[in-house]
Amino acid sequence: MKRILLVDDDRDVVKSTAQLLQAFGYKVTVCVDADRVVEMMHSQRPDVVLHDVRMPGLDLRAQVRAIRDDPDIARVPIVLFTAVLSARELAQEVGADDAIQKPFSSETLRRVLRDCEARPRGTNFRLKKYEQA
Amino acid sequence: MRYARSLAANGTLSAVYALVAFGSLRLFATLNASSSPVWPPTGLAIAVLLLWGPRLWPGIFLGAFAANSLNAGTPATSAAIAAGNTLEAIVGLLLIRRFARGVEVFDTVRTVGIFAIAGLVAPLVSATIGVTSLGGAGFVPWNLYGGVWKTWWLGDASGALTVAPLIISAFRPPKPTPSGGVRELGAFGLAMSAACATVFSPAVYSTIAPIPLSFTIVPLIVWAGVRFGSRGATGATFLFSIAAVWGTRFGMGPFSSPDVNTALLSLQFSVMVLATTGLALGALVHQRLDAQEEAQRAKAAEHRFQTMVESAPDAVVIANTRGRIVQVNSQTEALFGYNRDALLQLSVEDLIPERLRDRYREDRAEFQASSHQRQTGVGLELFGQRKDGSEFPIEISQSPLQTDAEDMVSTSIRDISERKAREAELDVFRRQIAVSEKLAALGTMVSGVAHEIRTPLTYINNNLELIKIQIERVAKSETDPAKASQAIASLVASSKEGVERADRIVEQLRQFASAQLKTEPSALHRVVANAVELFRSVRKGQLVVNVDLQPTTGFEVDKGQIQQVLINLLNNGAEAMANSGTLKVRLRETSDGAEIEVEDNGPGIPAEVQSRLFDPFFTTKTEGTGLGLSVSRRIIEAHGGSIRFTTGSSGTTFTVLLPKNRPTPEEVEKRKEVRT
Numbered sequence: 001m002k003r004i005l006l007v008d009d010d011r012d013v014v015k016s017t018a019q020l021l022q023a024f025g026y027k028v029t030v031c032v033d034a035d036r037v038v039e040m041m042h043s044q045r046p047d048v049v050l051h052d053v054r055m056p057g058l059d060l061r062a063q064v065r066a067i068r069d070d071p072d073i074a075r076v077p078i079v080l081f082t083a084v085l086s087a088r089e090l091a092q093e094v095g096a097d098d099a100i101q102k103p104f105s106s107e108t109l110r111r112v113l114r115d116c117e118a119r120p121r122g123t124n125f126r127l128k129k130y131e132q133a
Numbered sequence: 134m135r136y137a138r139s140l141a142a143n144g145t146l147s148a149v150y151a152l153v154a155f156g157s158l159r160l161f162a163t164l165n166a167s168s169s170p171v172w173p174p175t176g177l178a179i180a181v182l183l184l185w186g187p188r189l190w191p192g193i194f195l196g197a198f199a200a201n202s203l204n205a206g207t208p209a210t211s212a213a214i215a216a217g218n219t220l221e222a223i224v225g226l227l228l229i230r231r232f233a234r235g236v237e238v239f240d241t242v243r244t245v246g247i248f249a250i251a252g253l254v255a256p257l258v259s260a261t262i263g264v265t266s267l268g269g270a271g272f273v274p275w276n277l278y279g280g281v282w283k284t285w286w287l288g289d290a291s292g293a294l295t296v297a298p299l300i301i302s303a304f305r306p307p308k309p310t311p312s313g314g315v316r317e318l319g320a321f322g323l324a325m326s327a328a329c330a331t332v333f334s335p336a337v338y339s340t341i342a343p344i345p346l347s348f349t350i351v352p353l354i355v356w357a358g359v360r361f362g363s364r365g366a367t368g369a370t371f372l373f374s375i376a377a378v379w380g381t382r383f384g385m386g387p388f389s390s391p392d393v394n395t396a397l398l399s400l401q402f403s404v405m406v407l408a409t410t411g412l413a414l415g416a417l418v419h420q421r422l423d424a425q426e427e428a429q430r431a432k433a434a435e436h437r438f439q440t441m442v443e444s445a446p447d448a449v450v451i452a453n454t455r456g457r458i459v460q461v462n463s464q465t466e467a468l469f470g471y472n473r474d475a476l477l478q479l480s481v482e483d484l485i486p487e488r489l490r491d492r493y494r495e496d497r498a499e500f501q502a503s504s505h506q507r508q509t510g511v512g513l514e515l516f517g518q519r520k521d522g523s524e525f526p527i528e529i530s531q532s533p534l535q536t537d538a539e540d541m542v543s544t545s546i547r548d549i550s551e552r553k554a555r556e557a558e559l560d561v562f563r564r565q566i567a568v569s570e571k572l573a574a575l576g577t578m579v580s581g582v583a584h585e586i587r588t589p590l591t592y593i594n595n596n597l598e599l600i601k602i603q604i605e606r607v608a609k610s611e612t613d614p615a616k617a618s619q620a621i622a623s624l625v626a627s628s629k630e631g632v633e634r635a636d637r638i639v640e641q642l643r644q645f646a647s648a649q650l651k652t653e654p655s656a657l658h659r660v661v662a663n664a665v666e667l668f669r670s671v672r673k674g675q676l677v678v679n680v681d682l683q684p685t686t687g688f689e690v691d692k693g694q695i696q697q698v699l700i701n702l703l704n705n706g707a708e709a710m711a712n713s714g715t716l717k718v719r720l721r722e723t724s725d726g727a728e729i730e731v732e733d734n735g736p737g738i739p740a741e742v743q744s745r746l747f748d749p750f751f752t753t754k755t756e757g758t759g760l761g762l763s764v765s766r767r768i769i770e771a772h773g774g775s776i777r778f779t780t781g782s783s784g785t786t787f788t789v790l791l792p793k794n795r796p797t798p799e800e801v802e803k804r805k806e807v808r809t
Contacts, residue, residue, distance in 0.1 A: 010588055010592075012588075012589070012592040012627055012630070012631060013588060013591050013592045013595070015592070015627075016591075016592040016595030016596050016599060016624075016627065017591075017592070017595055019595070019599050020595050020598055020599055020602075023598075023599065023602045054584065054675070056675075056677070057713070082584075083583065083584040083585075083587035083588055083591065084583075084584055101587075102587045102588065102590070102591035103587055103590040103591040103593070103594040103595075104591070104594070105594070105598075106598045
C-alpha cells in the first residue's frame with residue numbers, strides 16, 4: 001500500500017481528499033503545517049507528497065528546494081495540489097514533479113498517483129501533462 | 134535758522150527796495166521830491182510778497198523808510214510814506230490772492246484783468262497816505278496836492294503793472310512753455326531795438342512828428358505775448374518801458390514835453406495799457422496751450438484705452454447702463470460673427486440666447502446695484518449667441534466703467550467651448566480610468582478568487598465521489614446501509630457548507646465590483662470585516678491580518694467603494710512588507726465619525742515619494758497603475774471624509790476618516806463625479 005503525505009490547511013479539503021484516497025486504497029498522512037513537511041517526510045516516509053501551494057508562511061520554491069536538497073527524501077515525487085489557474089506551469093517553475101488542479105476528478109487523482117508509482121523509485125521523472133477531467 | 138533766513142531776506146529786500154526807490158526819486162521826481170512818475174518798487178514789493186509771503190513786509194517798510202529818509206522830508210514823513218508803501222503792497226497781495234489765484238495770476242485772462250484792477254487800486258493807499266503826510270508836514274503845498282497825488286498814483290500803478298509781472302513770471306515761468314525759439318527771440322530783440330531806436334531817435338520823430346510812432350510797439354508786444362507768453366510780453370514791455378522812460382526823461386521821443394512829469398505820466402499810462410494787453414495775450418496763449426495739452430492727453434488716454442480694449446485676449450463689449458453697446462474689439466466681431474458697425478447697433482441682450490435674457494436682465498440690475506468688478510458664470514452655465522443663432526458656452530467678467538458722460542459696464546467675454554470640450558473629454562477619461570482601475574484591481578483578484586471558489590468546489594466534488602463510493606458499496610452489500618447513510622448525510626452537510634462558502638465569496642466580489650456609488654445605511658464594522666475577509670481569502674496564507682473593529686453603525690457609505698479602498702490599502706501594505714508579515718486593521722468610532730486604520734510593519738514610505746503618494750499615475754511598483762491611492766482618496770472625499778498617513782522605519786499607517794453626518798448636497802454632487 002502506497003503512502004501519501006497530504007499537505008493542506010483547509011480542513012474540509014483535507015478531510016474529503018483523505019477519505020477519497022483511503023477509499024482508493026492509499027495510506028494517508030495529513031500535514032496542515034507547511035513547516036513540518038520535511039520532518040514528516042522523514043518520519044512517515046511517503047511515496048508521494050500532495051502539496052497545497054498557498055499556506056501560511058509557505059515559500060513554495062524554498063520548500064521544494066529543501067526537499068530536493070535532502071538526500072533522504074529528495075526523490076519523493078512532489079505533486080502540487082492547487083486551485084491556482086496555471087498549476088502545471090507553477091509545478092514546472094518551482095521544480096515539482098506534477099500538479100493536480102482543484103477541483104479534480106477521482107480519475108485524475110488516481111492517474112497522477114499511478115504515474116508516480118509507475119516511475120521507478122529514485123528517478124526524477126519529467127513532468128507530464130494531464131488533461132483535466 | 135529760520136529767523137536768520139528771514140532776517141537776511143528782509144535785509145536784502147530792504148536794500149534792493151531802497152536802492153530802486155532812491156534811484157527812482159532822484160531820477161524822476163521832478164514835480165515833488167518825494168513823488169515819482171516812475172516807481173518800480175511797488176511792483177517789486179507786490180511780487181516779493183506774492184512769491185515769498187507777507188512775512189517780508191518789514192523789508193519793504195525799511196527799504197522805503199531808508200530811501201525817503203535819504204531823499205527828503207522828515208523821519209515822520211518818511212515813516213508815513215514807508216507805511217503807505219508797505220500797506221500798498223499788502224493790499225495788492227491780498228487782492229491778488231483773494232481774487233486772482235495768487236502767483237498763478239497771469240495764467241488766465243480773467244485774473245490778468247483782476248490784476249490790472251488791483252494794480253490800480255493798491256496805489257490809492259500809498260498815494261493818499263504819502264501825499265497827505267507830506268502836505269501835513271508842509272512839503273507839498275495843498276494847491277499842488279492833486280498833481281502830486283496823480284503822479285504818485287500813476288507812478289505806483291505803472292510800477293505794479295510792469296515790474297510785478299516781470300518778477301513773478303521770471304521766478305515762476307508758466308507751463309507749458311510757448312513755442313517761440315531762441316532764433317525768434319533774437320529776431321524779436323532786433324525788431325524791438327529797431328522800434329525803440331526809431332521811436333525815440335530825435336532824427337526820426339522830429340521829421341515825422343504828427344505820426345504816432347509809439348503805436349509801432351503794439352504789434353511787437355502782441356508778438357511777444359503770442360510767441361513767448363506772459364514772460365515775453367512782460368519782458369518786452371519792461372524793456373520798452375526802460376527805453377521810453379529814459380528817452381522821455383531826457384526829452385527824446387514822442388512823449389517828450391517841456392514838463393517832464395507830464396511827459397512821464399503820459400508814457401506811464403501807455404506802458405500800463407501795453408503791459409495789461411501783453412499779459413492778457415500771454416494768458417490767452419497759455420490757456421490755449423494748456424487746453425491743447427489737455428486735449429492731447431485726453432486723446433492719448435483715449436488711444437491707450439482703445440489699444441487696451443483691442444489688445445485684450447477676450448472679446449470686450451462696453452455698454453451703457455441700458456445695455457446699449459458703445460464699444461467692442463475685433464475679438465468680439467470674430468466671436469459673434471457681426472461686424473463692428475452692426476454690433477454698435479445692438480444691445481448686449483442680442484448676444485445672449487433668448488431663453489437666458491430674463492436672467493441677464495436681473496443680473497444686470499443686480500450688478501448695477503452693487504457696482505464692482507466681478508466674474509459671472511462661475512458655477513453657472515452661460516451662453517453667447519452668434520449672428521447665425523448658434524450658441525456657445527462663455528465665461529464673462531464685468532467691471533463698472535465711469536466716464537464723464539455716463540456710467541458704463543465693460544464685459545470681457547471668453548469662449549469656453551474648447552475648455553468645456555476638454556473637460557468633457559477629461560471626464561470621460563476619468564471615468565475610463567476609474568473603470569480600468571477597477572478592472573485592474575479585479576484582474577489581480579481573479580486568480581485569488583478562482584482559488585477561493587475552487588477550494589469549496591474541491592471538497593464538494595470529493596464529497597460527491599465519496600457519496601458515489603458509499604452508494605456503490607451499499608449496492609455491493611459491502612457496507613451497512615445505516616452506516617452508509619450516516620456517512621452520506623455528513624458528506625452532504627459538508628458539501629452544502631461548501632456551496633455557502635462559494636456563495637459568500639461571490640457576494641463579496643459583487644460588492645467590490647459594484648459599478649454604482651450607492652450609499653446605504655451600513656454597519657461600518659461589517660463593511661471593513663468583509664473587505665478584510667475578501668483580502669484574506671485572496672492573499673491566503675501569505676499574510677496575517679489582525680482586526681480590531683469596534684461595532685460602528687449608522688453610517689451612510691457605499692459598501693463596495695469603501696471595500697475597494699480597504700483592499701487597496703491592504704494590498705499596498707502587503708506589498709510594502711513583501712507579502713509576508715502582519716497587517717493591522719482597526720476601526721474606532723470618534724465624536725463625529727469613524728476612523729479606520731490600516732497599519733503595516735514594512736520599511737515605511739521614502740520621504741521623496743510621500744508628497745506624490747496620492748498623485749494619479751504615481752507608482753513605485755513595476756506593475757502598478759498608480760491609481761489605487763488616488764481613486765481611494767476620491768472615494769473617501771466623495772463620502773465627505775479624508776485619508777492620511779503616518780510613516781516611519783517601523784511601518785506605515787493609513788487612516789481613513791469618515792463623517793457620520795449625512796452628506797451635504799455639494800458632497801452628493803461630488804459623489805456623482807466618482808460614480809462610474
